[in-house]
Amino acid sequence: MRSGYPVSVLHLAAVVASVLPVRTQYGSCKSLVNADDAGPTWEFYACQPRPAAMKEYLKVRVEPPRVTCGDPPERFCALGNPYMCFSECDASNRDLAHPPPLMFDKQGKGPVTYWQSITWSKYPEPLLANITLSWQKSIQLTEDIVITFEAGRPTVMVLEKSLDYGRTWQPYQYYAEDCMESFRMEAKSVRDLSPVSALQILCTEQYSRWVGYENEKDLRFEVRDRFALFAGTFLRNMEALYKRMDSNKGLRDFFTITDLRVRLIKPATGGTFVQREYLNKYFYAISNVEVVGRCKCNMHANSCSYKEGSLMCECEHNTTGQDCGKCKKNYRAKSWRPGSYHPYPIGTPNSCAAVSSAYGNCECYGHSNRCSYIEFLNIVTCVSCKHNTRGQHCQHCRLGHYRNASAELDDENVCIECNCNQLGAIHDRCNETGACECKEGASGLKCEDCAAGYYWRQGCFPNICDNELMVCQNGGTCHKNQRCICPSGYTGILCQSGSCSSEDSNCNSGPPSASLGSSAAILVVSALILRILAALNE
Numbered sequence: 457m458r459s460g461y462p463v464s465v466l467h468l469a470a471v472v473a474s475v476l477p478v479r480t481q482y483g484s485c486k487s488l489v490n491a492d493d494a495g496p497t498w499e500f501y502a503c504q505p506r507p508a509a510m511k512e513y514l515k516v517r518v519e520p521p522r523v524t525c526g527d528p529p530e531r532f533c534a535l536g537n538p539y540m541c542f543s544e545c546d547a548s549n550r551d552l553a554h555p556p557p558l559m560f561d562k563q564g565k566g567p568v569t570y571w572q573s574i575t576w577s578k579y580p581e582p583l584l585a586n587i588t589l590s591w592q593k594s595i596q597l598t599e600d601i602v603i604t605f606e607a608g609r610p611t612v613m614v615l616e617k618s619l620d621y622g623r624t625w626q627p628y629q630y631y632a633e634d635c636m637e638s639f640r641m642e643a644k645s646v647r648d649l650s651p652v653s654a655l656q657i658l659c660t661e662q663y664s665r666w667v668g669y670e671n672e673k674d675l676r677f678e679v680r681d682r683f684a685l686f687a688g689t690f691l692r693n694m695e696a697l698y699k700r701m702d703s704n705k706g707l708r709d710f711f712t713i714t715d716l717r718v719r720l721i722k723p724a725t726g727g728t729f730v731q732r733e734y735l736n737k738y739f740y741a742i743s744n745v746e747v748v749g750r751c752k753c754n755m756h757a758n759s760c761s762y763k764e765g766s767l768m769c770e771c772e773h774n775t776t777g778q779d780c781g782k783c784k785k786n787y788r789a790k791s792w793r794p795g796s797y798h799p800y801p802i803g804t805p806n807s808c809a810a811v812s813s814a815y816g817n818c819e820c821y822g823h824s825n826r827c828s829y830i831e832f833l834n835i836v837t838c839v840s841c842k843h844n845t846r847g848q849h850c851q852h853c854r855l856g857h858y859r860n861a862s863a864e865l866d867d868e869n870v871c872i873e874c875n876c877n878q879l880g881a882i883h884d885r886c887n888e889t890g891a892c893e894c895k896e897g898a899s900g901l902k903c904e905d906c907a908a909g910y911y912w913r914q915g916c917f918p919n920i921c922d923n924e925l926m927v928c929q930n931g932g933t934c935h936k937n938q939r940c941i942c943p944s945g946y947t948g949i950l951c952q953s954g955s956c957s958s959e960d961s962n963c964n965s966g967p968p969s970a971s972l973g974s975s976a977a978i979l980v981v982s983a984l985i986l987r988i989l990a991a992l993n994e
Contacts, residue, residue, distance in 0.1 A: 481694065481801050485758050485772035500773060502795030502803025503758040507598040510591065510747040511560045513767055517588045518556045518571070525572045526553050531736060532575060535608050535726050538734035545572055556587070559742045570606045570743035575736040576723060585740060587718040590622060593767040594752035594779050597711045601677040606741040608724025609663055609675050612638045618715040625717060629677050630659035633666070638721075646681040651700070654685045655710050666727030673743075679711065698797035712752055755795025755803060756780035773807035782822055782866050783808035790825040791842070821866040823850035844871035856884045877904040879915045911937045920949060930954065 485503035488496045518524055525532075526547030533541040546552040554572035561569055576583045601615070615628040632638035641659035649656060663675040680691065687697040701708050723738045730738065751760030753769035757780050760769050771780035773795070774787040783792045787808040796804040811818070818827035820838035823845045829836050841850035844857045853859055853871035863870045876884050876892035880903030886892045894903035897916035906916040919926060921934040928940035932951030935941050942951035 482755065482797070482803055483758060485756070485805070500805040500807055502755040502797065502805050503772065504596075504753060504755055505750045505758055505760045505769070507748055507750045510595055510749050511589075511745055513593075513762055514560070514589045514591055514747070516556045516559065517590070519586045519588070520584070523573055523585045524555060525574045525739070530575060532572070532607075532739060533734065533737040535724060535737050538731070538737045541736065554741070559587075559745050563744070568606060568743050570741045572607075573720070573723075573740040576730075576738035577735050579730060579732060579735050579738075582721065583723055583738065583740075585720040587720070587742070588622065589716045589718075589745070589747070591714060591767060592621060593714065594619075595713050595747075595749045596708075596752045597679045597713065597747070597749040599746075599748035600679050600681075601716070602744070602746040603675045603718065603742060604673050604744040605675065605724075606673065606743045607739055608666070608726065609672065610720050610723055610740065611664055611725055612722040613664075613675075614719040614721065615677055616717040616719060617713045618717070619709060619712060620714065622715045627657050628716075629657065631664050631675065632659060632661060633664045635659035635661055646678045646685075649682070649685060651685050654682055655706060666724065682711075695800040698800055702797045713749075716747065751779075753780045755797070756805070773805045774810075775808055782864075785819075786811050788820060788822050788825075788866075792822055818849075820850045821845075821870075822868075823866075843868045844873070856886075858886050858888055858890050875902055877902050880904055880906075913938070926950065 482502055482504045483506070484501060486498045486500045489499045490496055524547070525545035529544060529546040529548075529552075531541050532543040532545065533539070544552055545554050547555070554570060556571050558569040559571045563569065573583070573585050610631065612632045614630055616625045617628045618625050630639050630641060632643075635641045635643040639659050643661045644656075644658045645660055645662060646658065649658075663672075683691055683697055686700050687693045691697070720740050723740050725738065751757070751767055751769055753760065753771065754775070756773045756775040757769040757771050760767055762768075766778070768778055769780045771777070773780075774784050775792065776782060776784045781792070787810050789809040789811045792808060793806040795806050798804060815827040815829075815836055818836045818838060820827070820841070823841045823843050824838040826839040827836050828839050835848065837848045838850045841847070843850075844854045846852050846854050851865060856874050857871040858874060860867070860870050860872050872890065874884060874886035874890060874892060876886060877898070877900075878884070880894055880898035880900070881892040882895055883893065891901050892903045894900070895916065897907055897910035897918065899905045899907040906912050909919050909922075910916040911919055919937040921928050921932075921940050922937055923934065928934050928942070928951050930943065930946045930951045932940040932942045932946065940949065940951045942948070946952075946954050
């Protein structure tokens with residue numbers, strides 16, 4: 457959206473917060489206090505930035521390509537009256553274009569501006585659109601997410617979230633006119649939940665039933681109602697909510713996002729069946745998206761600035777990083793921890809501590825808080841490396857793990873488990889890219905697949921038959937490359953033998969056993985040799 461700000465809205469909010477009393481829900485990281493002996497000293501507290509409108513800092517992507525209207529130009533009709541075709545979308549005309557940024561612009565006194573999709577002209581093929589909002593920063597939601605639709609709210613859609621910058625996604629909430637029909641889920645609302653089920657993923661019909669798009673335009677993801685399960689009506693008992701968040705990482709993560717995705721699956725239909733003769737009245741149009749939250753700074757910052765197109769916490773407590781997620785160099789005497797909400801309302805900072813001069817050269821990258829001097833080697837080494845690391849400075853990964861190339865050496869997720877398939881891999885170790893060493897016939901990064909000419913059966917085994925070199929004979933058919941199904945009167949691995957009668961119950965070969973007969977084994981080996989020779993001659 458914007459390329460940068462001289463002074464960000466979030467920073468201004470933090471400046472205002474800094475002049476308020478300390479005991480106002482984690483508004484300040486520190487305060488000068490007087491000590492009789494040492495004079496004025498800093499007293500530290502857990503802290504967090506003030507909430508702000510996060511749509512100011514996002515980047516938007518709409519998929520698939522060309523789902524935004526205007527290329528080619530197209531006319532649109534009113535959902536309630538297909539004869540009222542007064543709207544036109546033309547991407548080449550600024551006054552008639554409806555690009556994605558219009559979902560986030562400020563509405564003035566003039567006509568409402570909005571992003572608009574193409575019409576449902578290819579019905580019954582689904583009209584699908586994905587709208588992805590990215591911050592490249594962890595955000596903690598503090599208010600409801602509100603999406604305003606100008607042509608009726610979708611009949612079916614899904615709101616999804618990501619915690620890892622769009623690499624993986626999980627549903628946040630399902631929306632449908634009929635939840636059971638669309639998602640095989642019972643329709644619920646947040647008010648049906650309890651503190652025990654507060655993180656349940658719901659399907660709601662509240663925002664999809666047709667009530668007329670002029671009357672009801674907003675669709676919500678109810679953040680405050682979920683807060684109220686702990687903090688009570690009007691959120692008067694925030695201490696109870698913070699206490700629960702302190703002890704429940706899943707609750708904290710539930711309201712944390714790096715990206716949001718809106719999956720539009722079926723547009724508003726006016727509460728009736730789709731009228732195929734008037735398909736230009738079905739489309740999506742979004743005029744506003746409200747996302748209010750705060751930068752996630754792990755309770756180590758009370759301000760967040762917008763620099764060079766990215767949000768960055770202004771870290772305190774000797775922490776550093778975009779989310780204040782690690783200790784500064786020379787302040788790693790103990791493992792990094794997020795600040796604590798307890799005791800309310802000042803919390804506990806859990807500041808990073810300076811490294812002792814005795815072991816000043818002991819760098820453990822935050823994976824150990826103990827060092828030991830080994831006299832006969834004359835070295836100082838880290839003790840009890842954590843986070844699957846090892847080595848003098850916890851700089852290597854344990855066996856069965858490999859280095860995460862996208863993580864810094866002091867990141868808790870610097871070492872990733874190999875996860876080699878036990879049935880397909882020789883051992884549980886992998887190389888620096890995460891590739892496992894596979895047994896004969898196995899393939900894939902984790903040895904979870906079979907190479908050509910092999911089939912999976914609790915491991916990879918050579919094909920018994922195929923449609924090239926090891927062909928079932930005498931009219932037999934190959935079943936999943938594992939055995940030939942022979943016609944009456946024939947038997948053998950490839951139905952090559954006709955020595956039995958049609959009444960013989962052993963005519964049709966069954967699944968191959970672990971120990972094949974000598975003739976069958978010779979036949980299979982011969983077929984494999986033929987396959988190899990054929991490959992060499994290609």
